[in-house]
Amino acid sequence: MQEAPLVMPKMSMTMTEGTLVTWHKSEGDEVRAGEVVCEVATDKVDMEVEAPADGTLARIVAQPDDVVAVGDPIAYLATAAEDLLAGLFDAPPPEAVPAPEPEPQPGPAAPAPVAAVPEPAPTAPTRIAAEREPVPAAPRRVGAEPAPAAPAPVAAEPAPAAPVPVAAVPEPVPVAPVRVAAVPAARRAAVERGIDLATITPTGPAATIRLADLPPLEVKPRRGPRAVIARRMSASAQVPQFVVYRDLEVPAGGDWTTVFLRALAGALRRHPELNAEWADGDVRRHDHVGVALAVDTGRGLLAPVLRDPDLDDGLADRVRDLVRRARAGKLTLAEMSGGTTTLSNLGGFGVDAFHALLSPPQATALAVGRVQEKVVPVPGGIGLSLRCTVGLTVDHRVGDGADAARLLASVQELLTL
């Protein structure tokens, strides 16, 4: 039986770390190959991690909310199976993480034959103490006073009655607990943070651990959509973008999201110059249209991607299924990637019109407001028309206002086709 690490899987090309969400198994539980043992979260998606082999979940090392680098162990599996990791990673194997062991300490030297003069203090021998050089008793700013003569060894004292056997049978010397030198604040912080001071390299005077020697307080990245949105939208703020609004005539129907989704995708297919991204100083066109659909979920905003929705006859069902799974947290990674534009519809909330930020590197985003009947001029009088104001946000590096206007004209055309 060997112990094999269960590692944080790499579930996308860009994934460098994942967050442990929950364990479905406990330490000591039997697991079967392919059985789900835990869930981890990437940027937006929770993924199930399966046991790579039959065995027993021996040790869990990552707790919920722990952020673990790809390839680092999250648990250890006791298994009879061989070579669990074969082919799992092409990268060099992750740094082995053995169970933390106390640093090997030189055991205290066997007690030397006791001299008549007592040692200054019978402290437990430590590595630090062993290295410490004799310190002058009281540092003075001026050596005005003559140093006291070194105390002469009191040879006259009789030796202890029972002579200490020298080179006696070498018994295993019990290793004294390590007392590392550390300032009180470092000790306190180490206890609070669960850090073993023996693992810290002291840089203070007299090999003392300073507070600054402790690893910097890890600010746990807030996991989940909020963190992703924060990161992406901060990047978005760096993109020169503008918004073009247009009041669109909408056909009677009802499933506006599907209607707009299809129209936006179709319009982008007609205007490939905007179905593109700014990369390396140039506009790079995409060979597919991917519409990221902004979905309001209990965990925050998710934007699963519909690939080429304009080519899909069963789009409405696909949208419903995607929205349902987004809200259930059951999206796949593939469904989270490949967006070339974003559609956000707040019409259902009664919003008339709004400005959506781009999700870089996407070059466009369409913000859809409320669809409602409006009084409009018709030949010979006034009439009612189903209208909706949309805002098209465009990366100005990729396209101009006229490009945006042309795209919106196509959206209008496709809506009423």
Next chain:
Amino acid sequence: MTAAAEQTRTLTYAEAVREALAQAMTADERVFLLGEDVGTYGGAFGVTGDLVHRFGEERIRDTPISELGIVGAAVGAALAGMRPVVEIQFSDFTAQAMDQIVNQAAKIHFMLGGAATVPMVLRAPTGSGTGAAAQHSQSLEAWFAHVPGLKVVMPATPADAKTLLLAAIDDPNPVIVLEHKLLYKQSGPVPEAATPARLGEAAVRRTGADLTIVATGVMVSRALEAAEQLAADGIDVSVIDPRTLKPLDAQPIVDDVIRTGRALLVQEAPKTAGFMAEIAATIGESPAFGHLRAPIARLCGLDVPIPYAPQLERAAVPQAGDIVRAATDLVRRW
């Protein structure tokens, strides 16, 4: 700001002491002064000045050169219901009066079960810096702070010189007020009203993030000067002046060290068995211990008699530059 606090004038430390004496004598006929040359001469450092002309020789009493006799007379007068204020020309000369101070004044209230009190004040110029050599330049506050029954005050500003002296005169038991010679000519705002301070209340002179400096006497102004230089170097320090060594108000010190994690204790007196050792131990015994991110450091006078040569005299006690260096070292290394 209270009305009393608004009514301040700029006085020198010496003038502030004189004003406190005059106000106390005006308010209470039992208050009288005695000491060598406090009358016509106006005091060795000019502190009593013209008081003899304002209050007369009965209340401003010149005495023979006999410190033991002066303090003995004061102890007796205090026991008899008077409120004597003794001036010893140099605090070094209290050595001559130690038996009366330590064995009589400090103990009578205790030994008589509280039936008698010794409401006596002993003022004495302390410290170095005036070229007065070894027998006129010592800082002996630790001697007195060590004796149960004595209160010890070290005013660092003109305002404190006045209000702490008023508090000392009000106190029913002996109080030693150690006035620094170098401060006598320094000016500062002094309240006009005769409102005493409270003995046992430290002053937080400045609050900083990196280091707590505790300083007494003339070292308070040097620490504040050093704090300015340190601030320019990006080191932000607190300066706390205990003002009363005994009773000691340790809480502000402990609280500040909990914040900063570092303590630099500065005194003019020699390091060995000095008062800052008491402060260090107090911090070490307090909840601040667990917050220490550096060893508690002391910056003190050398363990030498104060030299006469001005350069050596300066070198024997901490100067502002020494405080800057010690503080920088403490913050940068830890």
